Amino acid sequence: MRSVSIIGAGITPFGVRPESAVRLGAEACRTAMEDAGIGPDRVEAFFLGNFAGHAFTGQNHLAPMVAHAAGLGPVPCTRAEGACASGGLAMRQGVLAIASGAVDVVLVAGVEKMTGAATGETAQILAAAGDYESEASIGATFPALFALIARRHMHEYGTTREDMARVAVKNHAHGYLNPGAHLQIKITLEEVLGSRPVADPICLLDCSPISDGAAAVVLCPGEMAADLHPKPIRVLASAQASDVPALSDKSDITRFQSTCRAAEEAFRRAGMQPEDIDLAEVHDCFTIAEIMALEDIGFYRKGEGGRGACEGETALGGAMPVNASGGLKAKGHPVGATGVAQICEIALQLRGDAGPHQVPGAEVGLAHNLGGSGATCAVHILASGA
Numbered sequence: 001m002r003s004v005s006i007i008g009a010g011i012t013p014f015g016v017r018p019e020s021a022v023r024l025g026a027e028a029c030r031t032a033m034e035d036a037g038i039g040p041d042r043v044e045a046f047f048l049g050n051f052a053g054h055a056f057t058g059q060n061h062l063a064p065m066v067a068h069a070a071g072l073g074p075v076p077c078t079r080a081e082g083a084c085a086s087g088g089l090a091m092r093q094g095v096l097a098i099a100s101g102a103v104d105v106v107l108v109a110g111v112e113k114m115t116g117a118a119t120g121e122t123a124q125i126l127a128a129a130g131d132y133e134s135e136a137s138i139g140a141t142f143p144a145l146f147a148l149i150a151r152r153h154m155h156e157y158g159t160t161r162e163d164m165a166r167v168a169v170k171n172h173a174h175g176y177l178n179p180g181a182h183l184q185i186k187i188t189l190e191e192v193l194g195s196r197p198v199a200d201p202i203c204l205l206d207c208s209p210i211s212d213g214a215a216a217v218v219l220c221p222g223e224m225a226a227d228l229h230p231k232p233i234r235v236l237a238s239a240q241a242s243d244v245p246a247l248s249d250k251s252d253i254t255r256f257q258s259t260c261r262a263a264e265e266a267f268r269r270a271g272m273q274p275e276d277i278d279l280a281e282v283h284d285c286f287t288i289a290e291i292m293a294l295e296d297i298g299f300y301r302k303g304e305g306g307r308g309a310c311e312g313e314t315a316l317g318g319a320m321p322v323n324a325s326g327g328l329k330a331k332g333h334p335v336g337a338t339g340v341a342q343i344c345e346i347a348l349q350l351r352g353d354a355g356p357h358q359v360p361g362a363e364v365g366l367a368h369n370l371g372g373s374g375a376t377c378a379v380h381i382l383a384s385g386a
Helices: 021-036 053-057 062-069 086-099 119-127 142-157 161-175 189-193 222-228 257-270 287-297 327-331 335-351
Strands: 004-011 045-049 077-080 106-113 197-199 212-221 233-242 279-281 364-371 376-384
Touching: 004 021, 004 086, 004 222, 004 335, 021 053, 021 062, 021 106, 021 212, 045 062, 045 086, 045 335, 053 106, 053 119, 062 077, 062 106, 077 086, 086 106, 086 212, 086 233, 086 335, 086 364, 086 376, 106 335, 119 142, 142 197, 142 287, 161 189, 161 287, 161 327, 212 222, 212 335, 233 257, 233 335, 257 287, 257 364, 257 376, 279 335, 287 327, 287 364, 335 364, 335 376
Parallel strands: 045 077, 045 106, 279 364
Antiparallel strands: 004 212, 004 233, 106 212, 233 376, 364 376
């Protein structure tokens, strides 16, 4: 298997965008190719992460449409769907295509256009990422499911509302520094705790926003990377795992086996341990999700994930910053784009190009992208240097 490097990254600002999903995706693709210093004629395959284009906008079959809008020729175009992990799965398919020797230059993108739908309709569309028969059909949307997870985590480990709220405060402080973030606002602990209840114990400011946006990266074999870009980023590991979708079928709803397994495999492939990671982008669709991700990946013991934000360890300037971009919580969560946006953020950080929210001296980063209530997970480990 060949080594794989990232030689281009492009991400649109996240938020309420007037452009179509196709135009957003093409914008990110063109930016990534420009960053890589290549033209569309160099791209040999295209993978697009997208969860629900048809449900949100009426448009399906988005991969060739985005590719055409970005100027690509008649290359293979494939859409990857894994709920909110769709972008991470597209990245993994691109990595495998390069590693296998099938192609030399791959463009990977993720896109979602969500803000055209009403909030209730969006909640129903997203609920289809869970188990429809046992959950969504009886009204269990994702805020309700993650509320059950949070309440059980509180019961098992003593996690508090304040622990969760501090995750939101931290990520908004990071997002305030990110000019591409959807929510560039600082918030206080009191504001989070006093925000409108959504599904007890989750309040409005525990939730990621509904966003539009796209992100893209260009991949090539490691041996070609230094000739194409002055600061290529190595893909040390790409791993994917799954779990049962329904909470009622899980033996422990405070632990996502997909994250545990994907992280374990990623660390094995990279020849690393959690302590070797300098920064991470984890899937904080709700504040409790960041706490669980930190535990399931192995950064903290089970039940201690809340300590990261409470003690400043996961903040910019801390021992290992988490979601320096603002995370899904503040940067935004256009679901099909999120996994690729995480990869873009880590790549830019490792290049020293992250701007006001740069993590000084970062050399190794991890991206964790979750689908549904833990049914799918993709974990990637990246490192600086050719």
